[in-house]
Amino acid sequence: MPPARPSGTQGGKRHGVARVLSKLGVCSRSQAEAAVRAGRVGVDGRVVRDPEYPVEADRQQLSLDGVAVMAARRIYLALNKPRGIVVSAADERGRDTVYDLLRDAGLPWLGPVGRLDKASEGLLLLSNDSAWAAGITEPSTHLDKTYHVQVAGQPDAAVLAAMQAGIREGADLLKARRVALLRAGEKNAWLEVVLDEGRNRHIRRLLAALGTDVLRLVRVAIGPLVLGDLAKGQWRHLDASEVAQLRRR
Missing domain, CATH: 3.10.290.10 (RNA-binding S4 domain)
Structure with a gap:
């Protein structure tokens, strides 16, 4: 019994x-x-x-x-995720994960706050404060995430307008809150894309639906927190004011 x-x-x-x-x-x-x-x-x-x-x-x-069991000291990290690294505690295919970058840091268990797919790079938060993390990732908070996206070709104003209007893909409405052209070359261009919600491979799927290939995708900000000059593969602790600015509950 x-x-x-x-x-x-x-x-x-x-x-x-x-x-x-x-x-x-x-x-x-x-x-x-x-x-x-x-x-x-x-x-x-x-x-x-x-x-x-x-x-x-x-x-x-x-x-x-x-x-x-005692409550663990709350840890809040910003990490610059390199391309090709998996956001997972363990990978069944033996690929490198973000936890390999933290291996010798002597930190307690930390969970990723949101995701970046293997091919994407940039700002990733990690914490053992699950309530704080949920406040950032829940769609209802509508916290802006800013990305710099390199695309093939030179998307015109109609493509940018369509990204903000949204594309229906199955049950999902994929749209950007804001889109701006940062710079353009002969064969590719960089866009700044702001999302206030995040679906799986959101930007890649949205641009693919518009016939545009993504070459690089870098998350440069989450709310007021910017990636800044943090080097690829490096991490830092957030200070108390940064933690408070991101707190949504």
Whole structure:
């Protein structure tokens, strides 16, 4: 018979143990669920195996592998992701990931705040503050993300207008909030594209629908935070004011 679920203290707020571990910045939600199912997590000295087992984080003692769980120090990083690097904790095909760039830094578990596909580069945030991360990535916040995009050919005003009007692709309406021509050469051009929502391969799909090939895609800003002169493959801690400026909840 499974153990009785804790009744909690009157007025206390309970959440599933896997969610609580994630909120404490110990690991990702999926890692927490796997640890619970493997019998590695205890609540008040008692092993639980249900990821939804309700606990009050401020009243009950959680442990992982027999070690008391404490809230991890909140970490907020900006990283300049190089092209060809995968945004994943592990890759089944053995490709390099952003975590290889952090390997010797002595940091706690961090999760990516949003995504950049393998071929894209530029500003990527990482943090173990899941509430802060959710406030940045949730579509309802409409936080601007700015990209510099090199395209083949020289897109005319009609293409730029169509990007802002939007293209329907299946159930998705792909559109840009703003588009501007940065510079043009004989064979290619650079656009500045601002999105206030992000779907999978959003810009690439939008331009492909308009018959335009993307040669490079670099995220240069998230809200007020700019990539600046951070070198490729390098990272830095955000300061308190930058964290506050990006906080959406």
